Amino acid sequence: MKTLVLVFHPDMAKSRANAALMAAARKLPSDAVTVRDEYALCPDGTIDVAAEQRLIEQHDRIVLQFPLYWYSSPALLKQWEDEVLAYGWAYGPGGEALKGKEIMVATTAGGPASEYQTEDNGATIGEVLSPYRMMARYTRAAWLEPFVVFRSMELTDAELATSAARYADALLAG
């Protein structure tokens, strides 16, 4: 099982939670886990589509890691989906690149878990992430349980270390 972790954070230098998660992923054996800091790779917003597609083809599990911005991803991940998940490659005739692979979303939310309840914001985190679940379904990839860190801006160092260890486990599970 080879895992590809695509990290989408526009300002990793200022990130705490995503930086810790990315660092935990980078400590895993590099023959099992590949980690890419996509904003650093695409500073002007130009995505190397062929390179991204080739990496997906070389891995079995694709992890999309990002901070939750406006109940969705930072813009570059959306652009990545729009450009990399191309017709005839990810879907449509001959589009089977994701078929049989696993997709996992790993996200950090500033708010507490209690904010993502039907009574409050009107949506659970599962509902918020449903566009990604639908994307997995559309590309015939298997959908893994999302990895979610709540209260990402208030975590103590010890809590963050626990989350990072849990993340490393989730990346290698199965």
Next chain:
Amino acid sequence: MKTLVLVFHPSLNGQSNVNKALANAAGELENVTVRDEYALYPDGRIDVKAEQAAVDAADRVVFQFPLYWFSSPALLKQWEDDVLEHGWAYGSDGHAFEGKEFAVAVSTGSPESKYQPEGDNKFTIDQVLVPFQGTANHINATWVKPFVTFGSFGISDEALAEQVRAYKAFLAE
């Protein structure tokens, strides 16, 4: 009631059929301002102050876009990330959308039958749009029932004309 329609289609005057027709129809209405965001920002660098001024001048804001990967085209996500600033759209000093209406006008390639629990996509369009509704709630705007054009691939001229009429009525409400 002044309405601002922000259109996010990467090729509005090229490949678009439905969104072009809807945007043109919106532009014919009084009290409706239409902005073709991809044409305004071909390099993806959004003029945040200009966008905020456009929102400030409106009573209702409509995001119009084709559904890409069960969400908006990337520039709309950039718009949210850049324009909806802390201290303007949210936070203790962020009141820009308070009292404004907020709507989404979205087109899908697939017919409505696919957006059902038992359909191919498994989720309804309301579930797909949860992130936008959450955004509206977070900025204290009033969420208006979305205007949805299903089955935009291969839509007949007749069905498109009907949607154009319905969109004009939706925007005039």
